[in-house]
Amino acid sequence: MVCREHGINQEGKGHLGRLVGQKIVSSADEQNAALDAIDNFLRQKPAPLNSARDLAVRLADFTQMIRGIIVEAFAKGVPSDSLHDWRAAFARTLLPELASNPDPKRERDAVSEFADMFAQTLSYGLFSARAAGPDGTFTRENARKLVPRTNPFLRDFFEQITGFKLDDEPFAGFVEDIIQTLSHADIDAVLGDFGTRDRRSDPVVHFYETFLHAYDPKLRELRGVYYTPEPVVNYIVESLDALLKEKFDIKEGLADRSKITFTRKEGDKTVNEESHRVLILDPATGTATFLYRVLDFIRQQFERKKRAGAWGDYVHEHLLPRLFGFELLMAPYAVAHFKLGLALAARDEPELWRQQWSYEPRKDERINVFLTNTLEDLEEAAEQLGPLRMLSDEANSAFEIKKHKPVLVILGNPPYSGHSANKGEWIRSLVRDYYQCDGRPLGERNPKWLQDDYVKFIRWAQWRIERTGQGILGFITNHGYLDNPTFRGMRQNLMQSFEEIYLLDLHGNSKKKEVDPATGAQDKNVFDIQQGVAIGIFVKLPPEQKKNGCVVRHCDLFSAQRKVKYEWLEDHSIANTPWTKLGPESPNYLFVPQDKARAGEYERGWKITEAMPVNNTGIVSKRDSLAFQADKGAVLRVVKDIYELSTAEIVAKYPLRSWTSRDGRPELVKKSVMEFGVDTSRLTQVLYRPFDLRWTYYTPKSKGFIAWPVYDVMRHMLAGNNLAMILTRQTRDKWDAFAADTLVAHKAVAAYDINSVFPLYLYPDGRLPDSDLFVREESEEKRRPNFSAEFIKDLCERLKVTFVLEGLGKPSKRIIGPEIIFNYAYAVFHSPGYRERYAEFLRTGFPRLPLTSDYTLFKKLAAFGAELVDLHARNQADGSAISFPIKGSNEIEEVRYQPPQTHGNDRHSGRVWINKQQYFEGIAPLVWNFPIGGYQPAERWLKDRKGRTLSYEDKETYMRIVAALAETRRLMSEIEKTIHEHHGWPKAFK
Numbered sequence: 001m002v003c004r005e006h007g008i009n010q011e012g013k014g015h016l017g018r019l020v021g022q023k024i025v026s027s028a029d030e031q032n033a034a035l036d037a038i039d040n041f042l043r044q045k046p047a048p049l050n051s052a053r054d055l056a057v058r059l060a061d062f063t064q065m066i067r068g069i070i071v072e073a074f075a076k077g078v079p080s081d082s083l084h085d086w087r088a089a090f091a092r093t094l095l096p097e098l099a100s101n102p103d104p105k106r107e108r109d110a111v112s113e114f115a116d117m118f119a120q121t122l123s124y125g126l127f128s129a130r131a132a133g134p135d136g137t138f139t140r141e142n143a144r145k146l147v148p149r150t151n152p153f154l155r156d157f158f159e160q161i162t163g164f165k166l167d168d169e170p171f172a173g174f175v176e177d178i179i180q181t182l183s184h185a186d187i188d189a190v191l192g193d194f195g196t197r198d199r200r201s202d203p204v205v206h207f208y209e210t211f212l213h214a215y216d217p218k219l220r221e222l223r224g225v226y227y228t229p230e231p232v233v234n235y236i237v238e239s240l241d242a243l244l245k246e247k248f249d250i251k252e253g254l255a256d257r258s259k260i261t262f263t264r265k266e267g268d269k270t271v272n273e274e275s276h277r278v279l280i281l282d283p284a285t286g287t288a289t290f291l292y293r294v295l296d297f298i299r300q301q302f303e304r305k306k307r308a309g310a311w312g313d314y315v316h317e318h319l320l321p322r323l324f325g326f327e328l329l330m331a332p333y334a335v336a337h338f339k340l341g342l343a344l345a346a347r348d349e350p351e352l353w354r355q356q357w358s359y360e361p362r363k364d365e366r367i368n369v370f371l372t373n374t375l376e377d378l379e380e381a382a383e384q385l386g387p388l389r390m391l392s393d394e395a396n397s398a399f400e401i402k403k404h405k406p407v408l409v410i411l412g413n414p415p416y417s418g419h420s421a422n423k424g425e426w427i428r429s430l431v432r433d434y435y436q437c438d439g440r441p442l443g444e445r446n447p448k449w450l451q452d453d454y455v456k457f458i459r460w461a462q463w464r465i466e467r468t469g470q471g472i473l474g475f476i477t478n479h480g481y482l483d484n485p486t487f488r489g490m491r492q493n494l495m496q497s498f499e500e501i502y503l504l505d506l507h508g509n510s511k512k513k514e515v516d517p518a519t520g521a522q523d524k525n526v527f528d529i530q531q532g533v534a535i536g537i538f539v540k541l542p543p544e545q546k547k548n549g550c551v552v553r554h555c556d557l558f559s560a561q562r563k564v565k566y567e568w569l570e571d572h573s574i575a576n577t578p579w580t581k582l583g584p585e586s587p588n589y590l591f592v593p594q595d596k597a598r599a600g601e602y603e604r605g606w607k608i609t610e611a612m613p614v615n616n617t618g619i620v621s622k623r624d625s626l627a628f629q630a631d632k633g634a635v636l637r638v639v640k641d642i643y644e645l646s647t648a649e650i651v652a653k654y655p656l657r658s659w660t661s662r663d664g665r666p667e668l669v670k671k672s673v674m675e676f677g678v679d680t681s682r683l684t685q686v687l688y689r690p691f692d693l694r695w696t697y698y699t700p701k702s703k704g705f706i707a708w709p710v711y712d713v714m715r716h717m718l719a720g721n722n723l724a725m726i727l728t729r730q731t732r733d734k735w736d737a738f739a740a741d742t743l744v745a746h747k748a749v750a751a752y753d754i755n756s757v758f759p760l761y762l763y764p765d766g767r768l769p770d771s772d773l774f775v776r777e778e779s780e781e782k783r784r785p786n787f788s789a790e791f792i793k794d795l796c797e798r799l800k801v802t803f804v805l806e807g808l809g810k811p812s813k814r815i816i817g818p819e820i821i822f823n824y825a826y827a828v829f830h831s832p833g834y835r836e837r838y839a840e841f842l843r844t845g846f847p848r849l850p851l852t853s854d855y856t857l858f859k860k861l862a863a864f865g866a867e868l869v870d871l872h873a874r875n876q877a878d879g880s881a882i883s884f885p886i887k888g889s890n891e892i893e894e895v896r897y898q899p900p901q902t903h904g905n906d907r908h909s910g911r912v913w914i915n916k917q918q919y920f921e922g923i924a925p926l927v928w929n930f931p932i933g934g935y936q937p938a939e940r941w942l943k944d945r946k947g948r949t950l951s952y953e954d955k956e957t958y959m960r961i962v963a964a965l966a967e968t969r970r971l972m973s974e975i976e977k978t979i980h981e982h983h984g985w986p987k988a989f990k
Contacts (some may be wrong), residue, residue, distance in 0.1 A: 056208075071112055083169075122161065123178055131187055149366070170613075218658075228290070235573060238297070240537070246575075260276075276322045280324070282325045287335045294338055328371075352849055386895060404468075409474075412477060426515055432461050434493055435760075437586075442488070455490065458481075483592045485730055513733070518558065616756060618746035618755055622658050627696050632695045640678055674703045684745065714743050717740075723759070733752055734933065735839065755933075756846070785818035814875045828975075854988065890914075
């Protein structure tokens with residue numbers, strides 16, 4: 001502290017000296033005063049932390065620092081022996097991918113994840129110790145003694161790491177910072193609301209999520225971690241209790257105390273063992289929300305019967321031995337123990353009753369929540385020393401439950417993560433049972449969603465209940481498995497394992513844009529996530545009650561208000577839910593209601609993949625902002641940069657998040673461009689969104705400039721003149737179809753899902769599937785239509801026509817070619833009646849094409865289809881009715897629609913403003929709002945060019961787009977009118 005002698009108004013009295021000229025002049029009095037000020041500052045007690053959020057954020061900061069120091073130590077090759085041993089222990093017992101790896105990137109990833117687990121273990125162990133201890137000084141020394149006895153792993157961990165060895169670690173100072181922070185935390189205030197009936201304000205419940213959000217949001221997403229709302233937990237717990245009583249004749253339900261004798265194998269021996277009948281397991285425990293609710297649910301029964309005097313013995317003899325949980329992540333593992341420990345101590349009871357309901361754990365009694373990877377292979381670890389001994393003890397305890405205990409009830413909220421981090425071969429092989437349906441392989445090109453974590457947990461729980469021979473599974477998960485075609489094998493497999501299935505679809509899928517049918521408002525999710533969810537309860541009855549087949553029941557719960565869903569769940573259980581009985585059938589075994597009469601009618605049509613056998617998804621770039629440019633020159637500049645710059649320079653100039661993806665790494669892009677060169681002949685157009693043509697640099701090899709070029713189909717679009725129909729197999733958007741004569745991107749029509757491309761003509765390459773196609777008799781050097789022989793035969797017999805292999809044919813002479821068939825199909829798919837009548841089927845599978853026997857109707861529809869193809873694929877609309885009347889910068893600054901004005905001086909028929917001065921005029925509201933698939937093209941085309949200056953060609957293009965939308969709407973109406981004139985749906989197509 002130095003003050004200038006002149007020029008500054010000195011507010012403080014403590015100075016080390018004064019700056020006089022270029023020298024510091026000080027006196028003993030000034031120095032003593034400064035030292036007193038510092039001493040007074042250091043003596044001040046910091047303000048206590050009194051909220052779970054503040055404490056979680058502060059701990060997250062220190063934990064991040066510890067993680068960073070550990071990562072740096074490994075990067076420099078100087079980690080301590082202790083860190084080496086702990087990494088080996090974590091790799092062997094929890095996550096094999098943590099082991100040392102010769103690949104530099106994988107080694108960095110492994111070190112980062114190990115550092116994360118170690119740092120979290122340290123922080124949460126200290127937090128648990130502080131929460132369990134009395135008020136007063138909290139130090140490293142007494143932390144070891146304060147870790148609850150019910151968590152032996154954390155006690156052993158702290159015995160290992162908080163001794164003198166910690167002093168040599170570079171992160172020791174931050175450990176002391178955590179201890180000081182916890183010492184000054186008002187734990188009573190932090191835990192003050194624990195046990196309130198409103199769990200949404202419970203700081204213990206939110207502590208974990210708050211910590212993860214502050215510490216590493218990506219980790220939260222990778223592991224699929226989300227807090228389960230109390231009403232959802234209540235519904236599942238109460239439903240399982242009711243099923244135990246009704247279906248298993250267990251009168252006390254979840255509180256049952258009865259025991260059974262079961263047999264298990266030990267090598268070649270058969271061993272008889274005694275066990276409680278109702279063993280309860282949460283295999284993805286998280287913060288123990290479900291296990292806590294089970295404990296609380298049973299305790300409430302004791303409270304109603306006024307049996308506090310029996311509670312302690314019941315907990316010791318019949319509750320703790322029956323409750324089990326598995327958790328992979330250190331943070332929730334520690335919080336789960338902490339939370340259940342608080343519940344056993346009755347901290348969630350009113351203060352007046354705490355002593356009466358408090359339970360003091362007996363010597364060596366533990367809470368049976370284990371640090372283990374549920375989905376890892378079953379293997380009992382040998383006796384080990386040091387860190388490996390502690391983790392192997394946890395793993396072995398979990399092994400006994402996984403393999404031997406006759407678990408009857410499994411419940412919980414497993415993680416949802418499509419890009420699963422649980423990649424062990426054992427669980428992946430189990431899930432492969434879902435890759436079959438009706439005895440045949442699914443034939444999915446990309447079945448990755450079957451490896452989603454929640455699917456793995458369902459499969460694991462199914463396997464565990466099958467080993468018991470009976471039981472109940474109650475999960476809340478992603479609801480995608482209910483109707484997604486990829487999951488049809490899973491649905492059939494579940495029906496083969498369980499006698500009764502109950503599915504409560506809570507919806508709330510914002511990606512799917514689900515709405516409440518009663519109000520039309522957006523349907524709310526019970527979680528703060530975009531993915532819709534469902535409660536699934538699966539019952540495998542005792543052998544003496546086995547039934548033939550499986551009964552599947554379903555119920556929908558919609559509401560535009562989350563509160564309404566919570567209240568409904570609080571008032572219901574499986575017993576009073578208004579179930580609808582389903583009858584899932586081959587080929588899709590759907591777990592959603594279907595109009596069976598309408599389904600039979602729909603399925604008489606030709607599945608488009610059987611009519612047009614060659615198809616695949618659109619191309620996937622993995623870096624759209626780089627790979628797809630608005631003009632040819634822009635993409636050429638990108639290609640030249642990649643050719644000339646180093647990998648590091650490319651990443652610096654084009655900072656994309658997708659550089660870290662598996663197939664989007666910059667070195668792959670660089671390699672591709674170096675191989676094919678700056679070749680302008682590879683610059684080509686691609687349909688990026690409806691009416692939105694972009695330029696790209698196309699090469700046939702995967703993991704290049706384009707990550708997935710889908711060359712097997714796109715080669716036919718490059719080889720010569722062609723058309724393609726763009727359709728979806730499943731969609732959360734409004735179903736639609738589009739056409740193109742260029743390459744097609746994978747989301748050209750589907751904003752959420754992926755669209756597929758069906759080329760009209762196939763150009764020869766020696767690999768065409770002759771057995772499936774209508775084969776030419778001419779030279780194989782010419783193209784041929786992408787129609788199956790059976791489809792053409794059926795169509796020709798119905799219409800009594802002759803088929804030719806090129807063009808439209810001669811319709812007036814009853815000779816038809818592939819293009820008139822394409823146009824007919826395109827018109828049918830644009831029929832409003834078709835889309836409305838078969839909406840539920842179009843959401844869950846490729847469309848089916850109904851064939852008519854009325855040749856006049858066929859020709860009329862084909863004519864409408866030809867007009868639509870010209871509008872959509874060839875951009876031949878007349879935009880002359882749209883004006884752009886004001887001169888200006890032509891820059892798109894904002895996109896805003898102004899409805900028509902019919903009165904006053906400024907009358908107009910609808911304007912789209914691009915900045916404060918300029919607008920397009922003549923755009924009706926119905927055209928502005930007209931959707932194609934998941935997009936609103938009149939708005940999206942402009943918004944995607946925000947900041948760009950529109951050229952003359954851009955303006956002309958936009959005017960044609962608007963005109964095409966208006967004309968599409970008119971033609972769709974004409975198509976429906978024509979079908980109605982020919983007896984309407986479905987008679988026109990019989």
